[in-house]
Amino acid sequence: MHRHHRFTLLLAALLCAAPAAAQSSLTTEIDRRTAAIASKLTAWRHDIHQHPELGYQEKRTAALVAAHLKSLGLDVQENVGGIPGVVAVLKGGKPGPTIAMRADMDALPVTELVDVPYKSTVRTVYNGVETGVMHACGHDLHTAMLMGVAEVFAGMRAQLPGTVKFLFQPAEEVPPRGGAQPMIEAGVMQGVDAVLGLHVGPGPLGTLSWRSGAISAASDAWRIVVRGRQTHGAFPSNGVDPIVVSAEIVTALQTVVSRSLDLTQGPAVLTVGAIHGGLRENIIPDSVWMIGTIRTFDPKAREKVGVRMKEIAQHIAAAHGATADVSVTLGYGSTINDATLVGRLAPVLQRVSAGKAFESKTQSMAGEDFSRFANVAPGFFFNLSVTPPSVDLMGVAGNHSPLFQADDNAMPVGVRAMANAALELLVGGVPKRAQ
Ligand SMILES: [Zn+2]
Numbered sequence: 001m002h003r004h005h006r007f008t009l010l011l012a013a014l015l016c017a018a019p020a021a022a023q024s025s026l027t028t029e030i031d032r033r034t035a036a037i038a039s040k041l042t043a044w045r046h047d048i049h050q051h052p053e054l055g056y057q058e059k060r061t062a063a064l065v066a067a068h069l070k071s072l073g074l075d076v077q078e079n080v081g082g083i084p085g086v087v088a089v090l091k092g093g094k095p096g097p098t099i100a101m102r103a104d105m106d107a108l109p110v111t112e113l114v115d116v117p118y119k120s121t122v123r124t125v126y127n128g129v130e131t132g133v134m135h136a137c138g139h140d141l142h143t144a145m146l147m148g149v150a151e152v153f154a155g156m157r158a159q160l161p162g163t164v165k166f167l168f169q170p171a172e173e174v175p176p177r178g179g180a181q182p183m184i185e186a187g188v189m190q191g192v193d194a195v196l197g198l199h200v201g202p203g204p205l206g207t208l209s210w211r212s213g214a215i216s217a218a219s220d221a222w223r224i225v226v227r228g229r230q231t232h233g234a235f236p237s238n239g240v241d242p243i244v245v246s247a248e249i250v251t252a253l254q255t256v257v258s259r260s261l262d263l264t265q266g267p268a269v270l271t272v273g274a275i276h277g278g279l280r281e282n283i284i285p286d287s288v289w290m291i292g293t294i295r296t297f298d299p300k301a302r303e304k305v306g307v308r309m310k311e312i313a314q315h316i317a318a319a320h321g322a323t324a325d326v327s328v329t330l331g332y333g334s335t336i337n338d339a340t341l342v343g344r345l346a347p348v349l350q351r352v353s354a355g356k357a358f359e360s361k362t363q364s365m366a367g368e369d370f371s372r373f374a375n376v377a378p379g380f381f382f383n384l385s386v387t388p389p390s391v392d393l394m395g396v397a398g399n400h401s402p403l404f405q406a407d408d409n410a411m412p413v414g415v416r417a418m419a420n421a422a423l424e425l426l427v428g429g430v431p432k433r434a435q
């Protein structure tokens with residue numbers, strides 16, 4: 001090899017190594033700062049868990065988040081999008097890209113059955129039914145972890161290249177409107193080069209996983225109202241019984257996925273989530289309503305499920321002299337992980353979890369409002385497993401269960417994963433997405 005050629009190569013290697021070295025010292029800094037706030041993460045999460053708020057009602061949670069972000073000296077906006085959305089901007093000391101990170105803040109109408117000192121005793125009336133309110137999807141952890149990332153980054157602001165945007169969104173669990181869309185319309189994604197998010201779920205404590213391509217399903221809501229003719233329970237032939245018709249419809253709906261879809265194009269689920277009709281034992285009611293969810297990956301399947309539901313419900317109703325109104329409301333689209341970001345960030349998750357991260361082989365049928373942020377800028381969404389080690393993973397309660405539980409010790413892993421993923425993009429840059 002020619003001597004000055006060799007020198008050029010050496011220089012190039014040194015220049016390449018400089019950002020890498022800077023990044024590794026910043027990684028050490030993230031680890032140190034995360035360890036220092038572990039007890040704060042727990043305190044925030046317990047506070048939020050004990051005071052859960054349903055979608056669009058996250059006033060207390062948003063105020064807690066905003067107060068913390070202001071105490072860090074960040075530029076904070078509240079009531080973003082006319083809902084309790086909170087956005088904070090942290091400008092690093094050096095030029096670089098803008099990376100957004102998102103946490104959802106809403107709880108669910110679920111009555112908590114986990115016996116922890118910070119158990120929720122909040123109650124509400126939802127869809128006319130009295131129920132508890134619980135962080136049964138782990139959004140309390142998401143919120144606490146992003147508060148933690150903000151504190152970690154605020155302490156190293158001068159060394160950071162680029163800008164970090166913290167998005168705290170309400171109403172993830174309230175499709176079709178959700179919380180992302182109003183915030184996007186308020187301009188929160190302007191200038192954002194990439195957006196990151198994570199979700200907790202059951203699994204070995206502290207394990208991280210990701211998936212290339214689709215990581216959440218399209219999630220649509222449906223409603224069927226079956227109308228018969230009310231009559232005395234002792235004289236059914238004088239009326240039209242919508243309960244019997246509804247039972248046939250529920251049974252026949254099970255054939256939509258199994259008989260009408262080409263499942264080689266992706267999995268699909270059709271669920272009846274609620275059914276209601278009647279008031280007492282000797283009255284056949286006038287009508288029955290039922291609601292549920294549709295989960296698909298294939299756009300053709302997404303359309304076909306709605307078509308088949310209408311055909312089935314209307315024809316069964318007609319066969320009995322009843323009518324069925326079927327409406328489908330399109331909700332969140334599928335969350336697609338950006339291929340370039342997956343390539344860059346999978347090794348980061350691997351490093352953060354000391355080799356315990358893995359690419360998930362299974363497609364989750366969960367829906368995610370994060371998909372809307374990921375439609376605007378390249379997105380990366382990953383999973384963090386949070387089951388306490390004392391709990392048997394066989395038959396462990398999943399998200400939305402009244403028995404869902406999460407170990408606080410998972411949170412430092414999540415903070416380090418989010419912060420290091422953001423750091424990788426801040427330091428290394430984000431390629432523009434191919435149009
Ligand atoms: Zn959920």
Ligand SMILES: [Zn+2]
Pocket residue numbers: 137138139172199
């Ligand atoms: Zn969730």
